Amino acid sequence: MPENIKHKVEEKVEEIKKIFAQYLDAHGQRKTPERFAILEEIYSRNDHFDAETLYIHMKNKNYRVSKATVYNTLDLLIECELVVKHQFGTNQSLFEKSFGFRQHDHLICMDCGRVLEFCDPRMEEIQNMIGQILHFGVKNHSLVLYGNCQTDNCEHLKLTPKEN
Numbered sequence: 715m716p717e718n719i720k721h722k723v724e725e726k727v728e729e730i731k732k733i734f735a736q737y738l739d740a741h742g743q744r745k746t747p748e749r750f751a752i753l754e755e756i757y758s759r760n761d762h763f764d765a766e767t768l769y770i771h772m773k774n775k776n777y778r779v780s781k782a783t784v785y786n787t788l789d790l791l792i793e794c795e796l797v798v799k800h801q802f803g804t805n806q807s808l809f810e811k812s813f814g815f816r817q818h819d820h821l822i823c824m825d826c827g828r829v830l831e832f833c834d835p836r837m838e839e840i841q842n843m844i845g846q847i848l849h850f851g852v853k854n855h856s857l858v859l860y861g862n863c864q865t866d867n868c869e870h871l872k873l874t875p876k877e878n
């Protein structure tokens with residue numbers, strides 16, 4: 715990674731940590747190193763992950779975190795809007811980082827569970843227009859498109875057991 719980009723990423727992580735620290739202070743929660751390690755791990759990922767996967771990943775990196783801490787930290791991060799939680803048509807929750815990253819919507823493959831992202835500026839136009847027409851202060855939206863990813867050789871198809 716080039717030095718200037720690396721520096722920017724580090725700056726962003728510092729900013730995020732500060733937001734989390736302020737949130738924890740304001741809510742009488744302890745600022746434990748485990749919670750910040752989980753935050754850093756989440757911000758080093760670029761995918762949509764479930765809590766179990768995150769926990770196993772932390773374990774593999776030799777962090778001493780309990781499952782309860784992972785779940786509890788995810789809840790706190792959702793509350794302070796550093797992480798978003800998705801329910802993509804299954805009962806499994808998926809998470810992703812949300813601070814300072816571009817707004818996007820999702821496509822879900824009903825065969826293999828693959829999560830794809832897309833970003834279309836028209837979504838914001840629609841949001842603003844509907845808000846104006848209906849005199850409604852729209853804050854955000856959630857749009858999920860379900861279908862088939864149409865990849866012949868989909869590795870997710872082999873990895874993800876089909877539901878039912």
Ligand SMILES: [Zn+2]
Nearest residue numbers: 823825826863
């Ligand atoms: Zn698929």
Ligand SMILES: [Zn+2]
Nearest residue numbers: 762810818831
């Ligand atoms: Zn996403």
